[in-house]
Amino acid sequence: MKTPVYFDYAATAPVDPRVVEAMLGLLGPDGDFGNPSAVHAYGRKAAALVEEAREEIAALLGVAASGIVFTSGATESDNLAIKGAARAAARRGRHVITEKTAHKAVLDACRALEREGFEVSYLVPDRGGRISAAQLEASLRPDTILVSLLHANNETGVLQDIPALAAAVRRHGALFHLDAAQSAGKVELPLEQVDLLALSAHKFCGPKGAGLLYVRPGVRLEPLLHGGGHERGRRAGTLATHQIRGMALAFRLAVESMAEESSRLAGFSSRLIEGLCALPGVLLNGHREARLPNIVNVSVEGVDGEALQLALRDIACSSGAACNSASGEPSYVLRALGRDDALAGASLRFSMGRWTRVEEVDYLLERFGSELTRLRRIAGAA
Amino acid sequence: MDELHDPARYSPRVLELFDRPARLGPPPGANREGQAENRARGSWLRMYLQVEAERVVAAGFHARGCPHTIAAAELACEALTGSDASELAEYRAEFLEAALPLPPEKLDVRLLIEDAVRAAAHGRR
Known part of the structure; x- marks a missing residue:
């Protein structure tokens, strides 16, 4: 041992050797290394591979491919979801709800919003780590624009009762963001009940530095990164073909098993x-x-x-x-x-x-x- | 496997003393006992001494604390054996800082050792 x-x-987690092999094939001079934004054949091939990966992940998640925004991981996805959605909805209200036991990526993004004048409520879970719908309901206000919770806690692994919580959020017309970094590939993800969902490839035997944010069609986000209008203007930066292909394969392998x-x-x-x-x-x-x-x-x-x-x-x-x-x-x-x-x-x-x-x-x-x-x-x- | 741990945090000496403390519990003839605690860290140390003819002839301890606390207690017991008992009330353990060594964030461990030994100077068992 x-x-x-x-x-x-x-x-x-270690990267699955099948994923390593697939990624390596894209990197060298004989691989599909082109910039997906380029118009020549190298670029078009890379763009096709990225879109194929987007379609594959979307199909596995059961959502439209246009809702997938590729990022560097769940920390970036959480930041984009929380800051991006709150800033875009600031004219409707400036109240955000999260939980005291959220991941630092969520808590620190919320703290950043507080510095911009948003008000954040931090729900305290019960001794088992769960938040009740009644508790959430009591914190929702007419000016609440976003609720951001963890699907599964990263320290304890405790899963929240998403159907009950999502119903409460929906009744108040706020957006519901879920950090699914720990649960993706381990349990079914409640995509149909959330507006925004973040995940990271390296938690399910994919590469580090790759993740995504699912954005329900119609949800507006202020981008955090500017510089080229990639990802339908939601996340600038050259798409990392090998990381994205690696994540798609890793996710498929995780879901299949x-x-x-x-x-x-x-x-x-x-x-x-x-x-x-x-x-x-x-x-x-x-x-x-x-x-x-x-x-x-x-x-x-x-x-x-x-x-x-x-x-x-x-x-x-x-x-x-x-x-x-x-x-x-x-x-x-x-x-x-x-x-x-x-x-x-x-x-x-x-x-x-x-x-x-x-x-x-x-x-x-x-x-x-x-x-x-x-x-x-x-x-x-x- | 030890190389996976920050060597500045746990020196080989700390690891050796933490893994194999040899002076656990009161020596058979212990006649002094003293305790100190660090509430902020949730640690405590109980020192047991056997004093004969104004000399410490044996020392032992029980502790709940971080690796440095356990290593320091073991080392202090070793150093106390054979020392002059008249100096226990003013006991100072500067040597621990270099001997283990103690990293800056663990300098309070020395105070815990000193407080427990000083308490044992007068603590009849």
Whole structure:
């Protein structure tokens, strides 16, 4: 077994070798390297490949190809959705709703809007990490123009009840943006219920630096980037043919294997949750059922988070410890779920993917148990 | 695998002491005990000393804390063994900063060690 064993697929995944091969074929002097905006044969070939990829992704999502805007990833897509939609709708209202547990790409884009004079409400989820339709309904106002939520939380994997939330948003006539960076390729995406949806290729074994924003036809966006009017004026910049083709293939592979793969990973998650939570003082973070099949996040009582992560350095995972955050504070997501600083800091996120094997899950369980015992012995516990 | 971790954060010495602390718990003849805590970090340290004829003959600890705290406690116990017990009340552990070393954001670990040892200077067990 290769160590450190990789349990950080929610951060990023390796590129599928089939995707690598497809991308490489586009890059060299014999490949289809042309600029898709160019009018000569090289350019037209590249443009055709980009449009083919757009059609393929749109078909997999069940939407019109004209609604797909290629970007550099979910962070850019979130920024374009939130700032672009809010600025375009500013004459109708200046109130935006998001959640305290959103990804930084969403929160920081909302903070940028606040600096422009928009007002943002931050919903606090319940202890399981979910936001209720009633809670959202209570925050919606006549001047609310946009609601931006995560489909699945990146730290806990908790899934929101999108049909109920979308109905509330629709009743008030606001736009609904969903960050689906973690859920794309893992579960069905509720495209028919949202106006804007962001995803990143590298989360489903595609290349980093590639993503998209789905924009429902008729939704207006102020572009963030100017310089050439690409993507129907919504996102300037030369289209990266190899990245886009890579993303399209990676998405197809993920969608085609989704049912089987999600069931396999859900089995691993159950095995992990059962094994970890059988240990004294280990608590599952987030809703037990409404969750992605591949993310398990636990807090541990009585040990230091940084020590736990270093003790388990043969397991590559993410930690909620303060030393791992730019703010120097323990996970804001887990604190919003009601965990105190100690438990939010002493948390680990294990996320699995295409190359995770059951032997690795068992190795993690064995190593976690023995290091937890060792750290507790250092603290004088039996 | 250790090269995957920022070497400025965890030196080989810190890793060695963190992985294999040898002075856990009170030595068999421990007669002094003191505790200190750092609430901001959620860490605490309990020091146990065996003092005979004004000399520290053995030292041990229990701790909940970051890797540097555990490594520093182990190193302090090692250094305390054989030291003059009359100096415990004014104990200073500057040597930890260079010996581990402690990165700038972890300098408070030294204070935790000093507070626990000073508490143990008077803490009868």
